[in-house]
Amino acid sequence: MNKDKLSVIIPTYNERDNMPLIIPGVSEILRGKGIPFEILVMDDDSPDGTSKAVDELSSSYPETRCIVRKDNRGLSPAVMDGYEHATGDIYLVMDADMSHPVTKVPDMYYAIAKDGNDISVGSRHAKGGGIENWPLKRKIISFGASSLARPLTSCKDPMAGFFAVRPSVIEGAPLKAKGYKILLEVLVKGNYDHKKVKEVPITFKDREVGESKLGSKVILNYLQHLVKLYLFPGSAPFFKFLFVGGTGMLIDLGLLTFMLYLLGDGKNDYLISQSISFAAAVSWNFIWNRFWTFDARKGSAGGQYIKFSIVALIAFGVRFGLTYVGVDLLGIDEQPLYQVLTIGVIVIVTVINYIGSKLWAFKK
DSSP states (O other): OOOOEEEEEEEEESOOGGHHHHHHHHHHHHHHHHEEEEEEEEEEEOOOOOHHHHHHTTTTTTTTTEEESSSSSSSHHHHHHHHOOOOSEEEEEOOOOOOGGGGGHHHHHHHHHHOOEEEEESSSSSSTOOSOOOOHHHHHHHHHHHHHHHGOSSSSTTOOOOOEHHHHHHHTHHHHHOSSSSHHHHHHHHSSTOOEEEEEEEEOOOOSOOOOOOSSSHHHHHHHHHHHHHHHSSSHHHHHHHHHHHHHHEEEEEEHHHHHHHHOOSHHHHHEEEHHHHHHHHHHHHIIIIIISOOTTTSSSHHHHEEEHHHHHHHHHHHHHHHHHHHHISSOOOTTTTHHHHHHHHHHHHHHHHHHIIIIIIIO
């Protein structure tokens, strides 16, 4: 039975002293498991002689080659260049500093090759995982960075630098990573079944040789990257849905107020005004949700609009009923109580709209 070939991609900058540790460590464990592999050291033209150290090791470990990069330097661009040079059936990314346990490389491989997952993640936060020898400052930074990314993915450790993917996950994906968090980019933009992400617990150990690359520039690049991912169509759909719903609510309330000014503020006038403002808000929300919230542009716009309208009508029915209760039974009969009532009703029907939109109208 043929086994999938594993391409191990190791981005480096000034990691000469770690090469005699990481390359033999990965090679020997994969040879021992009978896993076909290659190791690609993607070096950003390190002045410390990293590439020379790799060349010296290649006689004993011929599966290894070093590609020196002189343009567009950085960890994430190095990883993506590695994807271009890789010849394997599974791509695995890991750091050069031995912080990622080489003993877990086979588990990461088998999670895809045997278990059929699309992505495997060496997770510090999965059950059984952990971190050793981190100072408090770095723990706080890591927690903050992970918390900011949490709405983008269900992965417990989206900041991990130790992960594996099938080539199909990144094929055609608009990856434009900047900085050090390529996994988060893949999780947001990749082509994969979100139920087929396996988190393999690891114990992360801080580097013993060399210097950490973490600094203010890295943090700033991460924050810029995070903003772009939040704006990317289809990411963090619940938050986008709330934002779009919020703008729709402003349109709804603004038009409602304007119509009441034109027609008057009697009970029938309010119901007519609300129907008009509701229809305008539905159209606004449909456009933004289709193109931005759920990134459902590949589906039939007409079919989606019909389904979205049905969901909206159901929500409108609930809204109308609640409005009737407020106006006729509770005696709300003047402004600004009309607006207050409308806001309360909108909050309630938002849940109905989101569930119906995600699971039916814009289901991919």
